[in-house]
Every structure is written in C-alpha cells, then in structure tokens.
Amino acid sequence: MLISVHLFGHYSDYARDPISLDVPQGSTVREVAEILAKREPRLIGVAKCRAAINAEYCAATDSVKEGDEVAFIPPMSGG
C-alpha cells in the first residue's frame, strides 16, 4: 500500500519531499523507518526520531494505513 513520508532537518537533504513509499499492509512506523533505511542508508537515524501520522505524534509501534502521511521528526530547533 502507498503512504507518503516527510523528512526534516538534515534528513531532508537526502530525499525530495515527500517520498512515496510502498509498504506492506499493517506496517508499523518502525517498519516504515527500516524500509527507508534500506532504500537510503543515510536515513538510518530516522528510526530514533519522533514520528507523526497525519500530523499527530504517534508511537513507533502504531500501524499505518493506505494513504497515510508519515513524518519523522528529529530534535527541533524552532523559536
């Protein structure tokens, strides 16, 4: 199933935004991170980032659905 992934901070330098990713049904956010890292080894750190599904913070163990927008959120520096 297709989801879209948004990357931020230095990770955004490694891929055009957003990434369209085909993942197995029932994948967790952690599994999405692993798929990303296989595709682009420089993204291996996203597994340690906070994550959001459809603009709401989520757990790494939460599952994604078809069409979901996943964001990996490294430590922030706004303000």
Place this chain on the structure above:
Amino acid sequence: MCRIVREPIDVKALEDRVSGPANGAVITFIGQVRENSRGRQVAYLEYDAYVPMAEKMMSRIAAEAESRWKVEVAIEHRIGRIELCEPSVVICVGSPHRAEAYEASRWCIDTLKENVPIWKKEVCPDGAFWIEGEDALEAVEVK
C-alpha cells in the same frame, strides 16, 4: 489560528489581536536571528517546518495558555531565509494583569521549542548546519 508565514512577521498586527480594552498588560516575545551560535559566525538562518502540524501545535499551545492563565495569545513563526536581527517567532500575550501574561509568554516559547516541528539551518562562512537539539549537522546539497 497561529500561522507559519514566509514573509516578515507583522508584530503590530499580532499585538493588536491581544490588545483589547479588557487587557492591562501586553507582553510581546520576539525571537530573532543572532550572529553567533556555539562559536560559529552566522550569516543568516533558513527555517523549515512541517507546516500543517506546526500550525496545529502552535494553535494548541495558544489555546492551552489561554485556558490555563485566562489570557489571549497570538503566535506566528516565519520560515525560509531570515536575516540577522529579523524576527523568527513572535508570541503576543494580552491579559488583564501582567503576572499571568509573563508566565503564559514564557510557557508558550518553552513549549513551542520542545514540540513544534520547525528546524533552523545556520548558514555560516564555513558551511550550513541543521540544528537538531544539541547537534549541528552539516547540510549537503539535495540530490
């Protein structure tokens, strides 16, 4: 609604939103670009944000502060290229009395920095660096 903007922040307009006649105190916090960061000379900053989530989180922060301290809050954060001394974030708090306004203002900026998905890249003479918490990671050209 607290917005992410790409043009210079209109500080007066934000203050006007919280300066009604019920309020005896208006506290404006301006976060602006400074020239030095951990020993690096900064030429300018570039901010990026996960815009829909950043706006949602800033609006929630404003609503929480309004409920907790009985104040009025307006927040705007700018993204894109921002020059030295230009505002990156403005938080305006209006309140009948100043004590609540000071507390709410402080809480809003502290909470924004911890939770709102916005990132700055420091552009320096020797390169550009994404700031992620305590780390500064060298920016590379996008493929």
